[in-house]
Amino acid sequence: xxxxxxxxxxxxxxxxxxxxxxxxxxxxxxxxxxxxxxxxxxxxxxxxxxxxxxxxxxxxxxxxxxxxxxxxxxxxxxxxxxxxxxxxxxxxxxxxxxxxxxxxxxxxxxxxxxxxxxxxxxxxxxxxxxxxxxxxxxxxxxxxxxxxxxxxxxxxxxxxxxxxxxxxxxxxxxxxxxxxxxxxxxxxxxxxxxxxxxxxxxxxxxxxxxxxxxxxxxxxxxxxxxxxxxxxxxxxxxxxxxxxxxxxxxxxxxxxxxxxxxxxxxxxxxxxxxxxxxxxxxxxxxxxxxxxxxxxxxxxxxxxxxxxxxxxxxxxxxxxxxxxxxxxxxxxxxxxxxxxxxxxxxxxxxxxxxxxxxxxxxxxxxxxxxxxxxxxxxxxxxxxxxxxxxxxxxxxxxxxxxxxxxxxxxxxxxxxxxxxxxxxxxxxxxxxxxxxxxxxxxxxxxxxxxxxxxxxxxxxxxxxxxxxxxxxxxxxxxxxxxxxxxxxxxx
Amino acid sequence: xxxxxxxxxxxxxxxxxxxxxxxxxxxxxxxxxxxxxxxxxxxxxxxxxxxxxxxxxxxxxxxxxxxxxxxxxxxxxxxxxxxxxxxxxxxxxxxxxxxxxxxxxxxxxxxxxxxxxxxxxxxxxxxxxxxxxxxxxxxxxxxxxxxxxxxxxxxxxxxxxxxxxxxxxxxxxxxxxxxxxxxxxxxxxxxxxxxxxxxxxxxxxxxxxxxxxxxxxxxxxxxxxxxxxxxxxxxxxxxxxxxxxxxxxxxxxxxxxxxxxxxxxxxxxxxxxxxxxxxxxxxxxxxxxxxxxxxxxxxxxxxxxxxxxxxxxxxxxxxxxxxxxxxxxxxxxxxxxxxxxxxxxxxxxxxxxxxxxxxxxxxxxxxxxxxxxxxxxxxxxxxxxxxxxxxxxxxxxxxxxxxxxxxxxxxxxxxxxxxxxxxxxxxxxxxxxxxxxxxxxxxxxxxxxxxxxxxxxxxxxxxxxxxxxxxxxxxxxxxxxxxxxxxxxxx
Numbered sequence: 001x002x003x004x005x006x007x008x009x010x011x012x013x014x015x016x017x018x019x020x021x022x023x024x025x026x027x028x029x030x031x032x033x034x035x036x037x038x039x040x041x042x043x044x045x046x047x048x049x050x051x052x053x054x055x056x057x058x059x060x061x062x063x064x065x066x067x068x069x070x071x072x073x074x075x076x077x078x079x080x081x082x083x084x085x086x087x088x089x090x091x092x093x094x095x096x097x098x099x100x101x102x103x104x105x106x107x108x109x110x111x112x113x114x115x116x117x118x119x120x121x122x123x124x125x126x127x128x129x130x131x132x133x134x135x136x137x138x139x140x141x142x143x144x145x146x147x148x149x150x151x152x153x154x155x156x157x158x159x160x161x162x163x164x165x166x167x168x169x170x171x172x173x174x175x176x177x178x179x180x181x182x183x184x185x186x187x188x189x190x191x192x193x194x195x196x197x198x199x200x201x202x203x204x205x206x207x208x209x210x211x212x213x214x215x216x217x218x219x220x221x222x223x224x225x226x227x228x229x230x231x232x233x234x235x236x237x238x239x240x241x242x243x244x245x246x247x248x249x250x251x252x253x254x255x256x257x258x259x260x261x262x263x264x265x266x267x268x269x270x271x272x273x274x275x276x277x278x279x280x281x282x283x284x285x286x287x288x289x290x291x292x293x294x295x296x297x298x299x300x301x302x303x304x305x306x307x308x309x310x311x312x313x314x315x316x317x318x319x320x321x322x323x324x325x326x327x328x329x330x331x332x333x334x335x336x337x338x339x340x341x342x343x344x345x346x347x348x349x350x351x352x353x354x355x356x357x358x359x360x361x362x363x364x365x366x367x368x369x370x371x372x373x374x375x376x377x378x379x380x381x382x383x384x385x386x387x388x389x390x391x392x393x394x395x396x397x398x399x400x401x402x403x404x405x406x407x408x409x410x411x412x413x414x415x416x417x418x419x420x421x422x423x424x425x426x427x428x429x430x431x432x433x434x435x436x437x438x439x440x441x442x443x444x445x446x447x448x449x450x451x452x453x454x455x456x457x458x459x460x461x462x463x464x465x466x467x468x469x470x471x472x473x474x475x476x477x478x479x480x481x482x483x484x485x486x487x488x489x490x491x
Numbered sequence: 492x493x494x495x496x497x498x499x500x501x502x503x504x505x506x507x508x509x510x511x512x513x514x515x516x517x518x519x520x521x522x523x524x525x526x527x528x529x530x531x532x533x534x535x536x537x538x539x540x541x542x543x544x545x546x547x548x549x550x551x552x553x554x555x556x557x558x559x560x561x562x563x564x565x566x567x568x569x570x571x572x573x574x575x576x577x578x579x580x581x582x583x584x585x586x587x588x589x590x591x592x593x594x595x596x597x598x599x600x601x602x603x604x605x606x607x608x609x610x611x612x613x614x615x616x617x618x619x620x621x622x623x624x625x626x627x628x629x630x631x632x633x634x635x636x637x638x639x640x641x642x643x644x645x646x647x648x649x650x651x652x653x654x655x656x657x658x659x660x661x662x663x664x665x666x667x668x669x670x671x672x673x674x675x676x677x678x679x680x681x682x683x684x685x686x687x688x689x690x691x692x693x694x695x696x697x698x699x700x701x702x703x704x705x706x707x708x709x710x711x712x713x714x715x716x717x718x719x720x721x722x723x724x725x726x727x728x729x730x731x732x733x734x735x736x737x738x739x740x741x742x743x744x745x746x747x748x749x750x751x752x753x754x755x756x757x758x759x760x761x762x763x764x765x766x767x768x769x770x771x772x773x774x775x776x777x778x779x780x781x782x783x784x785x786x787x788x789x790x791x792x793x794x795x796x797x798x799x800x801x802x803x804x805x806x807x808x809x810x811x812x813x814x815x816x817x818x819x820x821x822x823x824x825x826x827x828x829x830x831x832x833x834x835x836x837x838x839x840x841x842x843x844x845x846x847x848x849x850x851x852x853x854x855x856x857x858x859x860x861x862x863x864x865x866x867x868x869x870x871x872x873x874x875x876x877x878x879x880x881x882x883x884x885x886x887x888x889x890x891x892x893x894x895x896x897x898x899x900x901x902x903x904x905x906x907x908x909x910x911x912x913x914x915x916x917x918x919x920x921x922x923x924x925x926x927x928x929x930x931x932x933x934x935x936x937x938x939x940x941x942x943x944x945x946x947x948x949x950x951x952x953x954x955x956x957x958x959x960x961x962x963x964x965x966x967x968x969x970x971x972x973x974x975x976x977x978x979x980x981x982x
Binding site: 035041066076098119 | 518520521522525526527528529530533534536537553554555556557558559560561562563564565566567573578579580581582583584585586587588589596597599608609610611618621622625631637641642644646658660833
């Protein structure tokens with residue numbers, strides 16, 4: 001096989017890159033830090049996006065589209081926000097090019113300098129709240145529950161395909177409410193939508209929690225998050241939902257007339273997930289043979305490979321498989337038939353394993369005679385022979401089994417990798433030798449949190465929701481603490 | 492009614508803006524030339540996008556995503572392309588901001604100047620063909636049929652909501668083929684896909700044609716187009732499909748090993764439609780009461796307004812309407828129930844007329860007693876009483892009738908506004924007093940075309956496909972011509 005993959009053990013990071021590149025999900029581009037999402041990767045993203053979009057609409061949200069550019073001065077309006085987002089970003093300073101007077105190529109026209117620079121959106125709170133000002137006058141205009149699917153740009157210095165790219169695709173929800181309670185309810189509701197999506201569709205178990213003030217979104221009162229665990233023991237933040245209080249309403253002067261006929265500032269939330277989720281998906285399930293995709297979002301759920309013996313077998317096998325395809329499609333199963341003559345069955349088997357297609361069906365002449373097919377599942381790599389009669393129902397069941405198995409496998413891995421540390425030695429030892437989440441007491445100060453991060457590169461991933469109270473001592477300072485928090489090294 | 496609309500006769504251009512703004516489709520933004528697409532407008536775009544996407548996939552295309560930014564030098568690689576696109580565009584020159592040393596706000600960090608400026612894509616041929624170079628080695632890699640849904644930016648000096656904005660949403664198909672014939676076939680196929688979509692879903696009749704060299708896409712060998720006619724007699728280019736020959740393959744060195752084992756340059760096409768189509772839709776069908784949307788793409792096809800008489804009537808009317816909604820949804824009809832207590836039925840009627848909802852159903856106490864509803868169709872504004880029994884089938888039929896009627900109405904308007912001009916006087920007279928398309932002889936030179944444009948602002952919209960040959964004399968110069976072409980003033 002030409003596409004040799006690095007194993008996880010040999011080099012986890014290279015294994016990941018191999019899967020993204022050789023699995024056909026994405027490619028590097030000519031623009032520093034920006035990736036090309038290839039058709040197979042984009043089909044995966046479409047399935048994820050469409051499902052999330054359905055869930056957003058079912059919970060009362062509508063989509064809209066706001067400008068790509070943000071006037072520089074907008075970023076400064078919310079004090080915390082500017083600190084977090086105004087630094088590493090793409091700045092548009094000119095609006096015209098002209099022929100180089102030297103006759104070679106084109107140059108920026110110095111005459112076409114913008115009066116105020118425009119920032120390519122790193123996130124859209126500022127431009128959206130500046131718009132909401134015109135849309136919200138009275139309590140009757142609330143709640144406003146809008147989502148946007150868009151590209152955003154953050155000028156990251158060190159980039160990784162899907163996990164951290166200068167440009168990425170995401171959705172950002174921005175809602176406006178009459179009361180704090182309603183906004184907090186929305187924040188939690190969307191966190192739960194994210195958790196359901198990631199667990200039920202991506203088959204990745206997550207921990208729901210709240211960020212410490214240090215790790216909060218710039219401009220938020222509270223940041224809720226879902227945290228997942230990768231196979232190398234590092235955590236990955238899979239989605240965030242922010243309660244923004246009245247911070248943006250005050251920065252952009254968005255008031256409404258309440259039922260008591262008084263002017264009041266609006267309460268806000270924002271929440272987002274991005275193409276980064278694809279990175280989480282890859283690292284949660286895949287193995288040394290390639291990608292392993294959950295059936296519910298896989299671009300193809302089933303691939304069928306015919307094994308011809310002589311030209312005479314081609315029409316009869318094709319016909320039989322045609323019937324199978326019809327029966328699979330009738331059940332809504334996404335199926336690909338690869339009867340390409342240019343490559344051999346063995347090459348195809350390896351290719352679709354690499355691409356993580358959940359189920360592979362093969363049929364040769366002998367199978368045809370016996371009215372059976374060979375079915376291989378990608379998650380366990382088990383093969384068995386199945387009768388053609390009733391095959392569609394069998395496959396449908398198998399897909400559900402694979403989906404459930406992937407989740408259970410990832411969940412048991414995750415659960416086995418949450419460990420308590422009750423001393424600093426234990427904390428460091430677990431971190432260096434086991435990885436995973438470490439549940440430990442913390443004294444609640446930003447100083448200690450920072451110090452632990454500097455010493456170990458571990459951060460507080462979250463304070464889990466429904467955390468039980470428990471008296472203890474901070475793992476670093478020995479100061480009193482009333483609950484454990486989850487630490488990990490993270491992507 | 493608070494939302495008074497300008498009439499078409501009083502001020503066509505203001506009428507258009509009123510419809511966009513008051514109909515809730517889009518809004519101006521704080522960024523010069525960029526619009527906000529509001530939820531109602533975005534829902535319309537989603538319906539258009541989803542249908543086009545299905546049609547692209549049915550014709551063998553897949554989606555992918557390429558970077559937002561294009562290195563400046565890429566634009567210079569194709570000589571004609573740079574002339575057409577490198578001028579008015581957004582230029583990213585820096586990647587960082589910093590706190591103003593004067594302590595006020597933020598400023599561009601002069602240390603963070605990019606070595607090579609990045610252009611926000613005005614169209615993606617260059618970045619895509621630079622990528623295709625790595626993806627195409629052999630004839631086995633062809634054809635490559637990729638589409639991208641994306642935002643693009645062209646720094647227009649004079650902007651109009653939807654019709655011409657600095658940032659807009661679009662799709663751009665970019666395909667690569669082994670032969671010129673196959674690429675030309677693809678170019679024509681996609682033109683036909685566009686024509687089918689615009690006629691069958693938007694109910695806007697179009698003329699298929701080829702552009703003159705003057706009006707070609709920058710870098711194309713041939714530009715095919717579909718041209719529509721607006722109610723003010725101006726034409727609007729609704730979509731273009733380009734045969735690019737080997738121009739981009741040569742500029743980016745994209746060769747493939749053909750079946751005879753020889754290196755050959757790849758043949759290319761590109762094709763696109765944008766949110767501009769929404770502008771065409773508005774101007775093709777709407778009237779002085781507001782928007783008129785074709786059922787097949789309207790966000791809501793039916794709105795139901797209850798007319799309560801006293802509190803007692805509310806539950807009984809709600810229940811009856813609940814049954815109607817169920818029966819409509821069972822037929823896949825998109826229905827909105829507006830039982831909001833804050834506004835009166837009369838206000839709602841005007842509002843949904845403004846929003847162009849194809850069918851309005853109203854039910855009062857008397858209707859309930861008679862087991863009927865009042866049904867108003869938006870296109871003709873006719874009302875009639877319909878029995879509740881079997882209502883869903885009736886409405887389904889009515890929606891189809893409205894769709895067909897809109898197309899027929901627009902087509903007869905368009906057909907009545909194609910006129911032949913056989914002298915210069917007639918040409919100018921028709922243009923100034925009738926508008927519409929003028930079918931006239933032209934001597935085939937760019938000079939004459941330019942001169943006519945300067946004198947009258949009319950351009951050659953296209954040379955219609957399947958144009959009949961006919962000897963004649965150029966309407967301006969009297970030089971011999973062998974076919975008529977279509978002139979018009981255009982958006």
